[in-house]
Amino acid sequence: MGRFHRHDDGTEHRHDEPHDRTGHDHSGYATGAQRIQVLEHIFGENDRTAAANRADFAAHGVHTVNVMSSPGAGKTTLLRQTLRRLDGVRVGVLEGDIHTSLDADRLGGLGAAIALVNTGDGFGGECHLDAPMVRSALPRLPLADLDLLLIENVGNLVCPAEFDVGEAARAMVYAVTEGEDKPLKYPVMFRSVELVLINKIDLLPYLDFDLDAFLANVRAVNPGARTLRLSARTGEGVDGWVEWLRSRTGADVPSPA
Ligand SMILES: Nc1nc2c(ncn2[C@@H]2O[C@H](COP(=O)(O)OP(=O)(O)O)[C@@H](O)[C@H]2O)c(=O)[nH]1
Ligand SMILES: [Mg+2]
Ligand SMILES: [Zn+2]
Secondary structure, three states: OOOOOOOOOOOOOOOOOOOHHHOOOOOOOOOOHHHHHHHHHHHHHHHHHHHHHHHHHHHOOOEEEEEEOOOOOOHHHHHHHHHHHOOOOOEEEEEEEOOOOHHHHHOOOOOOEEEEEEOOOOOOOOOOOOHHHHHHHHHHOOHHHOOEEEEEOOOOOOHHHHOOOOOOEEEEEEEHHHOOOHHHHOHHHHHHOOEEEEEOHHHHHHOOOOHHHHHHHHHHHOOOOEEEEOOOOOOOOHHHHHHHHHHHHOOOOOOOO
């Protein structure tokens, strides 16, 4: 049912190989030359649309951050905390989910403009956002009145990283309950982000998560990535992320003392 996938780090697979190395192939296409042509066509279309999105964001002075993670790592909880702290910054949220408006509803009432994209509603139930999906939501966002657009991607540790949606920056939320090994097992997303937000640190006393081993694994796949530790539940460390966002919005707003 899916449309296409790509691994653009060049090491995961070539387009003429089956996609099974990432654990699934939902392209629905036969292998061979025809499949390559279809993938090239579709990725060309994605990249052209991503460029159009990026141009629109730039034209309106909107800084766009694509937030990715596994399901349940804490994206929506963190975005709630974030919206509460971003006073003075005009924020929009583009909420990506396969089904339901549950997360979009959780983010309502906090001053942000929200646009929901359900990939199960006309986009084949995709496990990620792509550039045309993001583009479909832009008419529902007041871009001219925004400084920052936060995109909550569909929960999935693999596919979202493969699609440029026109964002200026990428961050991922990673929960300490996911173990130390995932940067090595799922390197594509870890490589594609500037910032890894290590979430649920309130649970560390109850886990045997080895933070040093995790940090070493992140460094092994992406030496340039910045990491921040936080708890979206207690709010500890969230200010560091909010400062990172503020520093990029271009909105000349001093942070509250
Ligand atoms: N203990 C703890 N739970 C958290 C934290 N952040 C999120 N959660 C919980 O993790 C679950 C999934 O969170 P959610 O924000 O929906 O994750 P998402 O799927 O990435 O958007 C919910 O039950 C949250 O309450 C955290 O920092 N600490
Ligand atoms: Mg969510
Ligand atoms: Zn997928």
